Amino acid sequence: MTRQPRDHLSAVIPAKAGIHVDFVRPKMESGLRRNDDRKNMCFVTCVAAVLMAALLTPKLAFAAAPATRVRAPPDLHQRVGFDQELGTQVPLDTVFHDASGKAIHLRGLLHGKPVLLVPGYFTCKTLCSVVRTGVAKGVRGTGFTPGKQFDVVLVSIDPNETPADARHAQHMDAANHPGAGVAHWHYLTGTRTSIAPLMHSIGFRYMFDARSDQFDHATGIVVLTPDGKVSQYLFGVKFPAETLRLALVNASHGSVGNIIDRLVLLCCQYDTSTGRYTLTIHRIMQGLGISFAVLLAGFVVFLRRSETRRTEERS
Numbered sequence: 001m002t003r004q005p006r007d008h009l010s011a012v013i014p015a016k017a018g019i020h021v022d023f024v025r026p027k028m029e030s031g032l033r034r035n036d037d038r039k040n041m042c043f044v045t046c047v048a049a050v051l052m053a054a055l056l057t058p059k060l061a062f063a064a065a066p067a068t069r070v071r072a073p074p075d076l077h078q079r080v081g082f083d084q085e086l087g088t089q090v091p092l093d094t095v096f097h098d099a100s101g102k103a104i105h106l107r108g109l110l111h112g113k114p115v116l117l118v119p120g121y122f123t124c125k126t127l128c129s130v131v132r133t134g135v136a137k138g139v140r141g142t143g144f145t146p147g148k149q150f151d152v153v154l155v156s157i158d159p160n161e162t163p164a165d166a167r168h169a170q171h172m173d174a175a176n177h178p179g180a181g182v183a184h185w186h187y188l189t190g191t192r193t194s195i196a197p198l199m200h201s202i203g204f205r206y207m208f209d210a211r212s213d214q215f216d217h218a219t220g221i222v223v224l225t226p227d228g229k230v231s232q233y234l235f236g237v238k239f240p241a242e243t244l245r246l247a248l249v250n251a252s253h254g255s256v257g258n259i260i261d262r263l264v265l266l267c268c269q270y271d272t273s274t275g276r277y278t279l280t281i282h283r284i285m286q287g288l289g290i291s292f293a294v295l296l297a298g299f300v301v302f303l304r305r306s307e308t309r310r311t312e313e314r315s
Helices: 025-068 128-140 163-176 192-201 241-252 259-267 281-314
Strands: 010-012 020-022 095-097 103-105 115-120 151-156 186-188 204-209 214-217 220-224 230-235 268-271 276-279
Touching: 115 128, 128 151, 128 163, 128 220, 128 241, 151 163, 151 192, 163 186, 192 204, 220 241, 230 241, 241 259, 241 268, 241 276, 259 268
Parallel strands: 115 151, 151 186
Antiparallel strands: 010 020, 095 103, 115 220, 204 214, 220 230, 268 276
16 A cells, blocks of 8 residues: 655545535635735725725815815905985986897886886896895885886896897796786886996996806996986895885976875985985985975965955944
C-alpha cells in the first residue's frame, strides 16, 4: 500500500456518513478569502471617499456663494418709486392699443368720468396680478359700475407686450373676479414713446432687471379727474371699497356720488400712511362752521321776511 503525500491526503470519516475532508482546499480558500477581504476594504474606502466628497461639496458651494451673489443696484430707490404729482395733466393724445388691437387715445377713454389708472404689466410674475385683484375687490364694493360712473384703465409699462397679452390678462381677471365689471375695463399696451410720457406725468418710476427678466416697480393706482388730471394716489395692493368710492366722488367734482358722500368728504381727509379717509378736527370744525353759517343766514332771512309781513299788515 503506497502512502500518499500529506498535501493530497484525503480521508473519509466515517465512510457511511459521506463526509469528505480535503486538506488542500482549505489552504486555497484561505488565500482567496484574503484577496476578497482586500477588495472589500478597497470598495468600502472608495464609497466612503465618494460620500465625504458629496457632503463637502454643498458646503463649499454655499461658502463660495456670497462672493458671486449679484446685488441690487445701489440707486434702486432713485430709479424705482411712486412720486405724487397731484394736479398734473396726463398726456391725453398718447396712442395705445386695447385688448382687441385697436388704436386708441387716452382722451377717448375719459368720457367725462373719473378714471382709475393702474400702471403695471400683464406678464408680471409677482405683484401686478395682486394689484389687479385689489382693484377688483375694491371696485366690487363701491356701489359704482365701471363704464357708467367711472372707468378702469390698465396700462402696461412693457413695450414688448402685445394686445394678446392684454386679452389673456383680461380673460383671467374676468374669470377670477366676477361682479367687478372686468369686461368694461380697458387693458392697454403701447410703444415706449407712448408709455414713458404717461408714466412720467404720474410719477411712476420703474426699471427693467435683466437678472430676473422682469420690471422692478412700485405698487398703487392713480385716480384721474374727468379732464385727465391727477386727483389722488392709492398706494399698495389693497384698496378698500369705501376709500375707492370717496376717491372717485372727490375726483368727479360732484358728478358722481350723493349728498352723503360729499358730507363725508367734508369731514374726512385721505391719509397716505393708512390708505384710508379719516376724520379730522379741522374738517369737522370747517363743516360745523359752514353749517352754522347756513343756519344763521336762513335765520336772518326768516327774520327779515317776518318783519316785512308785519310792516305790510300795519299799513
